[in-house]
Amino acid sequence: MIKVAIQKSGRLSDDTISLFRECGIRFSRGTGRLKSTATNFPLEFLFLRDDDIPGYVADGVAHLGVVGENVMIEKKKDVILRKKLGFSKCRLSVAIPKGNEYNGPEDLRNKSIATSYPVVLQKWLDEKGLTAELHEISGSVEIAPSIGLAEAVCDIVSTGSTLLSNGLKEVETVMRSEAVLISNKNLDAKQTALLEKLLFRMNAVQTGGSNKYILLNAPNEQLDKIISLLPGMKSPTVLPLHMEGWSSVHSVMAEDDYWEVVEELKNNGAQGILVVPIENMII
Template sequence: MTKLKIAIQKSGRLNEDSLRLLKNCGISIDNGKGQLKASARNFPVEVLYLRNGDIPQYLRDGVVDVAILGENTLVEKGEDLEIIERLGFSKCRVSLAIPKEVKFNSLKDFEGKRIATSYPNTVKKFFKENGITADLHVINGSVEIAPNIGLADAICDIVSSGSTLFKNGLKEVVKMAESEAVLTSGPDLSSEKQEILDTIQFRIQSVLRGQNSKYILLNAPNDKIDSILELLPGMRSPTVLPLAQKGWSSIHTVVEGKRKFWDIIDGLKKRGAEGILVVPIEKMVL
């Protein structure tokens, strides 16, 4: 049987989030502690646990077919590889940081400085675009200590909460790029493997759509329905059902997008909606 080989990071938050996504897609992975390869018991998939930085080359070589990895790694080592789905988790940014006591004026402050980083290609490209010349020191591992031991004047690294920078006496001064987990594919997939990937991608899209949406049920007087419907987006249109109480109806719809959700709820209240019920959606299949 043809199996699709998926690479994910061998440990850490990206590993956990990737496995959770596959599980939510109905793919059960049988893996034990320390295992570097595992098969799904209910789907033609094999998972390989690899170092994040090695995955782009494994994709090019055909060792694995697809991968879930950080976009920052793809920018650094796999710009030739296509992003086929943005996954919305493991979000971070690639930033420049300096010691807290050092005053920062502008990007020009990095001219001629020593920069410690695990992302030399990203830094070189960014500095070239901005006309900055600097001395890069490539470090594989924790770069935050470099300024404290006199190895560098600043660092470039991925930043999530910023707590690691703070603990090491550093401050973030320039955000170079934003990153999230992405699904990417190798250059040549057989038709059989592409069909498996299409199925997985369809399931992923359904899971992500559900995570970013809420199902809303509310009651409203009939003379307020038109005003309320103006606020309610839906997959096609909201559902309106008469209630037992004369002159009232129940309205059902799906609201997508976390940023505008509370604005919509506030607007519904102002326009006469009552008994608003918000229900999470596990998956949304279109």
């Protein structure tokens, strides 16, 4: 059995639980529970504070962990990044009072900056050749300029609404972050094999989520053009229809290309276009 540490509450927790359930792993998540064992996979969940997860994984208390990439870097624990998971995306940004003029990173030189991520921020400052006075605080970072603690802040931003409501404007992106799967660096052979099985399922879910299955009817004289728009995984499947002169075309397309491709297909005579979400896709 392998143990995986995940955030006990919040958006990252919800998205992580959804991912494991989409991977076909069944477990219960009762309010206040700190542990849960899967019923159909040798996996035990530990529900922990986000900031504690890298340490628990590095120490071997948990074999795996799901955490924000920014937290993984900030904690500087000796863990292995196994996979970027594509959800809970955000950015770590510098913000200043919205009435202040800003001309670039040089304006931050020798300024006081409040942040919960001094390691990540210091690395960025070093790359820019800047020095600044960092005030490490946890929570309510946005209030620092208004109470005179700092001249700027560096904090996690998703929509930017919290900054705006506190009279701040975003001026620099220090890093972009998303949820990542990390592991202890000393997994044994059985644990590594279970990790590979888990990664296989995660890859199938992620690949399926970023693609669509498309079915359409096409006039035979336009098949070559329509097929050129639908490369599929290898090539589209083409089946003759009962109606003479028409074929049914089945393929897979990237979700990001959907609207452009569908418009082109319609312009080239495709009819009865049906687009279906893909739950899992193994390539």
